[in-house]
Amino acid sequence: xxxxxxxxxxxxxxxxxxxxxxxxxxxxxxxxxxxxxxxxxxxxxxxxxxxxxxxxxxxxxxxxxxxxxxxxxxxxxxxxxxxxxxxxxxxxxxxxxxxxxxxxxxxxxxxxxxxxxxxxxxxxxxxxxxxxxxxxxxxxxxxxxxxxxxxxxxxxxxxxxxxxxxxxxxxxxxxxxxxxxxxxxxxxxxxxxx
Amino acid sequence: xxxxxxxxxxxxxxxxxxxxxxxxxxxxxxxxxxxxxxxxxxxxxxxxxxxxxxxxxxxxxxxxxxxxxxxxxxxxxxxxxxxxxxxxxxxxxxxxxxxxxxxxxxxxxxxxxxxxxxxxxxxxxxxxxxxxxxxxxxxxxxxxxxxxxxxxxxxxxxxxxxxxxxxxxxxxxxxxxxxxxxxxxxxxxxxxxxxxxxxxxxxxxxxxxxxxxxxxxxxxxxxxxxxxxxxxxxxxxxxxxxxxxxxxxxxxxxxxxxxxxxxxxxxxxxxxxxxxxxxxxxxxxxxxxxxxxxxxxxxxxxxxxxxxxxxxxxxxxxxxxxxxxxxxxxxxxxxxxxxxxxxxxxxxxxxxxxxxxxxxxxxxxxxxxxxxxxxxxxxxxxxxxxxxxxxxxxxxxxxxxxxxxxxxxxxxxxxxxxxxxxxxxxxxxxxxxxxxxxxxxxxxxxxxxxxxxxxxxxxxxxxxxxxxxxxxxxxxxxxxxxxxxxxxxxxxxxxxxxxxxxxxxxxxxxxxxxxxxxxxxxxxxxxxxxxxxxxxxxxxxxxxxxxxxxxxxxxxxxxxxxxxxxxxxxxxxxxxxxxxxxxxxxxxxxxxxxxxxxxxxxxxxxxxxxxxxxxxxxxxxxxxxxxxxxxxxxxxxxxxxxxxxxxxxxxxxxxxxxxxxxxxxxxxxxxxxxxxxxxxxxxxxxxxxxxxxxxxxxxxxxxxxxxxxxxxxxxxxxxxxxxxxxxxxxxxxxxxxx
Numbered sequence: 001x002x003x004x005x006x007x008x009x010x011x012x013x014x015x016x017x018x019x020x021x022x023x024x025x026x027x028x029x030x031x032x033x034x035x036x037x038x039x040x041x042x043x044x045x046x047x048x049x050x051x052x053x054x055x056x057x058x059x060x061x062x063x064x065x066x067x068x069x070x071x072x073x074x075x076x077x078x079x080x081x082x083x084x085x086x087x088x089x090x091x092x093x094x095x096x097x098x099x100x101x102x103x104x105x106x107x108x109x110x111x112x113x114x115x116x117x118x119x120x121x122x123x124x125x126x127x128x129x130x131x132x133x134x135x136x137x138x139x140x141x142x143x144x145x146x147x148x149x150x151x152x153x154x155x156x157x158x159x160x161x162x163x164x165x166x167x168x169x170x171x172x173x174x175x176x177x178x179x180x181x182x183x184x185x186x187x188x189x190x191x192x193x194x
Numbered sequence: 195x196x197x198x199x200x201x202x203x204x205x206x207x208x209x210x211x212x213x214x215x216x217x218x219x220x221x222x223x224x225x226x227x228x229x230x231x232x233x234x235x236x237x238x239x240x241x242x243x244x245x246x247x248x249x250x251x252x253x254x255x256x257x258x259x260x261x262x263x264x265x266x267x268x269x270x271x272x273x274x275x276x277x278x279x280x281x282x283x284x285x286x287x288x289x290x291x292x293x294x295x296x297x298x299x300x301x302x303x304x305x306x307x308x309x310x311x312x313x314x315x316x317x318x319x320x321x322x323x324x325x326x327x328x329x330x331x332x333x334x335x336x337x338x339x340x341x342x343x344x345x346x347x348x349x350x351x352x353x354x355x356x357x358x359x360x361x362x363x364x365x366x367x368x369x370x371x372x373x374x375x376x377x378x379x380x381x382x383x384x385x386x387x388x389x390x391x392x393x394x395x396x397x398x399x400x401x402x403x404x405x406x407x408x409x410x411x412x413x414x415x416x417x418x419x420x421x422x423x424x425x426x427x428x429x430x431x432x433x434x435x436x437x438x439x440x441x442x443x444x445x446x447x448x449x450x451x452x453x454x455x456x457x458x459x460x461x462x463x464x465x466x467x468x469x470x471x472x473x474x475x476x477x478x479x480x481x482x483x484x485x486x487x488x489x490x491x492x493x494x495x496x497x498x499x500x501x502x503x504x505x506x507x508x509x510x511x512x513x514x515x516x517x518x519x520x521x522x523x524x525x526x527x528x529x530x531x532x533x534x535x536x537x538x539x540x541x542x543x544x545x546x547x548x549x550x551x552x553x554x555x556x557x558x559x560x561x562x563x564x565x566x567x568x569x570x571x572x573x574x575x576x577x578x579x580x581x582x583x584x585x586x587x588x589x590x591x592x593x594x595x596x597x598x599x600x601x602x603x604x605x606x607x608x609x610x611x612x613x614x615x616x617x618x619x620x621x622x623x624x625x626x627x628x629x630x631x632x633x634x635x636x637x638x639x640x641x642x643x644x645x646x647x648x649x650x651x652x653x654x655x656x657x658x659x660x661x662x663x664x665x666x667x668x669x670x671x672x673x674x675x676x677x678x679x680x681x682x683x684x685x686x687x688x689x690x691x692x693x694x695x696x697x698x699x700x701x702x703x704x705x706x707x708x709x710x711x712x713x714x715x716x717x718x719x720x721x722x723x724x725x726x727x728x729x730x731x732x733x734x735x736x737x738x739x740x741x742x743x744x745x746x747x748x749x750x751x752x753x754x755x756x757x758x759x760x761x762x763x764x765x766x767x768x769x770x771x772x773x774x775x776x777x778x779x780x781x782x783x784x785x786x787x788x789x790x791x792x793x794x795x796x797x798x799x800x801x802x803x804x805x806x807x808x809x810x811x812x813x814x815x816x817x818x819x820x821x822x823x824x825x826x827x828x829x830x831x832x833x834x835x836x837x838x839x840x841x842x843x844x845x846x847x848x849x850x851x852x853x854x855x856x857x858x859x860x861x862x863x864x865x866x867x868x869x870x871x872x873x874x875x876x877x878x879x880x881x882x883x884x885x886x887x888x889x890x891x892x893x894x895x896x897x898x899x900x901x902x903x904x905x906x907x908x909x910x911x912x913x914x915x916x917x918x919x920x921x922x923x924x925x926x927x928x929x930x931x932x
Contacts (some may be wrong), residue, residue: 005405018431019433020407020411021403022400022407022429022430022811023399023429023811024270024271024400024401024404024812025271025811025812025829026268026269026270026271026273026274026404027919028271029271029274029275029825030269030274032825033214033216033255033256035220035221037225037227038218038219038220039216039217039218040217040218050869051839051849051868051869051870052870052871053427053870053871054427054428054429054432054871055432056429057431058487095423098247113218127849133267135258138260138267138268139258139267139268139269139273139274140256140268141268141269141270141405141407141408142266142400142404142408142411143407143408143411143412157414157415157417158415158416159415178809187559
């Protein structure tokens with residue numbers, strides 16, 4: 001990924017607002033259309049618990065600043081580029097060991113059995129490197145997925161704050177992707193057990 | 195005889211529904227398309243802009259159209275997957291003819307057309323012109339809707355033409371005409387953005403109009419509050435500030451009780467009421483006794499919540515009320531609509547920025563298709579077929595004698611009943627699948643079997659068309675030019691991307707040839723869709739739905755034009771009623787006294803549970819299109835019976851257990867889905883599936899006395915556990931159920 005893609009908009013960021021997800025799956029279907037994905041979605045929408053609520057949650061790769069998936073990869077198949085995008089495993093290097101699948105704190109990478117490959121979201125590098133928005137954030141009908149500048153997001157969602165710091169016990173994970181939290185929040189404590 | 199020529203299983207083996215999936219290795223040509231065509235989605239009334247990628251006369255994919263102002267690239271899963279109707283193995287590529295014992299066999303256009311014309315002429319000479327009926331649908335463009343209306347009256351010379359909008363928004367249309375003298379959403383959706391309170395009445399926005407969700411959320415970001423009235427906690431209701439889980443069929447009691455509170459607390463715009471409305475006293479009188487205790491008893495909603503709704507709605511400075519099929523699919527559909535309009539008029543919040551009211555039209559061209567004359571009582575421009583002046587004007591546009599213009603015909607469900615009684619002998623249908631979409635469908639099946647001759651035009655062999663003698667292969671949305679009018683009243687361009695495949699033809703060319711062969715060719719000399727539109731403009735001129743000032747070029751230049759647009763220099767009308775000049779004869783908006791009455795069927799000892807029906811996000815209407823798209827089917831593969839765990843426990847029903855649901859019309863079995871997100875006295879089944887999986891085996895044929903909409907949203911049922919867990923969806927294959 002050494003190629004410099006000048007069209008990549010470094011002022012734009014991904015904002016994920018799971019509260020707004022309406023569970024329509026447009027993002028999954030649109031993601032799967034990407035030819036490099038072989039009709040597999042890299043974004044995942046699931047019911048939290050349909051018995052109690054129609055609430056769904058949506059998960060994309062958070063593109064960690066210090067990606068643990070890359071750290072645990074014995075084949076150095078996963079790389080983060082100069083824009084902070086953590087790319088899917090290189091096909092000629094991935095040995096399908098599943099280290100990344102097990103290590104990711106957000107449960108993002110998936111091992112594709114027939115291909116013996118790990119695949120994950122690369123934030124639509126084909127689109128973002130050409131100055132476009134990722135497909136999922138373009139089609140999302142409810143604004144659960146948004147791609148744009150921080151100023152735009154702050155103006156549009158005055159009641160929420162973007163957060164990109166996640167606390168797992170004593171460890172803090174910082175990500176390129178933001179999630180929208182109630183106004184004033186600065187981090188999401190996923191697990192505060194010591 | 196329009197019975198099936200062979201078993202339904204044999205027909206399905208040949209014509210589907212079969213599931214089309216995109217190829218994992220990709221679709222050739224997507225990287226370098228021959229053309230990128232800006233058009234709109236073929237499904238709901240939002241009419242989202244979308245770009246289709248074309249290669250070698252095939253649609254090979256899509257791109258979001260981010261510049262189109264309503265959806266800015268946003269799409270729902272149906273829009274993302276719609277291109278898979280193209281190159282579908284089920285696509286009809288030649289005319290087919292019913293051969294008893296053998297199935298459907300290919301035939302040529304000439305023999306098919308000759309037989310159709312001779313059967314029409316035979317039936318009409320033996321039984322009268324009105325014994326041959328036509329059914330149409332509002333997935334058709336404005337041009338085709340207009341053409342169907344003219345074709346039925348001028349070429350087929352029958353009064354019996356109606357359309358599937360009868361199952362969609364006719365209650366809203368009738369209510370709007372009574373209150374405002376005009377049938378269109380009063381505002382475009384940009385007026386949602388700064389509404390202080392939004393009330394969503396009987397519309398599962400996030401599943402049926404997903405891209406509208408964004409506009410509602412935008413209002414909430416700006417501090418707006420959201421009230422949702424729905425018996426189920428839908429995804430949009432989950433996010434509401436106030437959810438009112440109304441008992442199905444009791445809507446007008448709720449809105450009456452809210453009006454009662456507005457009056458009691460003087461949350462009224464008395465200047466507006468005095469200067470611009472009539473009959474406020476009648477509205478007040480009707481709700482005089484509708485106090486909170488009464489309302490709680492009738493609606494099943496806690497009285498504190500009803501009061502809270504009135505407190506939120508009453509003093510607000512800006513507001514937007516939206517409703518859809520949830521209040522319209524009732525034997526009191528028009529009354530429910532009028533009760534909602536009363537709340538808007540009482541507060542005077544209409545015709546001003548961020549003060550809005552609209553029905554959310556369901557079908558792709560539900561708005562335009564209900565304006566230009568393929569409705570049994572209507573002529574173009576939303577004119578009345580029984581009004582002598584309207585008849586005279588349209589007869590003149592069409593070049594016929596006014597005496598030859600047929601009168602008012604039967605509505606869709608009544609038309610099927612007339613077929614059942616043997617009064618109507620022949621049928622031509624296009625864009626309508628009544629065997630799945632009409633209620634009480636065992637009656638519909640019996641009616642179809644009684645037809646002497648039935649011809650259907652469709653791109654897939656839908657369940658109803660299996661009963662046809664001849665099926666003519668028509669065109670998909672992307673195979674013809676035209677316009678549609680969105681739920682906002684915005685007239686937009688549908689652009690042809692490809693030609694119909696094989697020997698399939700455009701719907702327009704099929705109707706034109708039939709008109710010609712029926713001897714009416716001189717009235718149908720159009721070269722292009724634009725020619726038809728230009729005649730529609732003239733025909734609509736001076737009507738309430740006036741398109742005269744709209745041209746294809748103007749639509750192109752402005753990304754749509756809102757009607758009314760009476761002259762070419764007129765900019766269109768995104769927001770109605772700013773001038774306070776309502777289109778009623780007295781120029782005022784009309785209140786109506788809405789006294790509550792029970793739905794057509796109430797629960798009793800034999801049928802103690804309320805059944806309501808609706809849609810899911812991945813399917814569309816009768817599923818003719820969406821039950822053929824693999825991923826949409828996989829997302830929600832079979833109809834489930836949503837039931838509250840407490841009701842389930844009382845009846846001994848477990849999750850995924852097969853439950854027998856019976857009503858006075860029939861019985862059917864569905865897997866139970868236990869959810870706390872539905873009222874305890876109500877169960878829900880989505881209706882997109884055919885045969886034994888059809889919810890409309892159970893629904894009732896009670897009609898609204900004015901709009902004639904069937905009461906899909908409420909009937910009484912009985913539930914019996916079978917003790918058996920339901921097979922997996924892969925086994926039950928509900929999408930192709932017989």
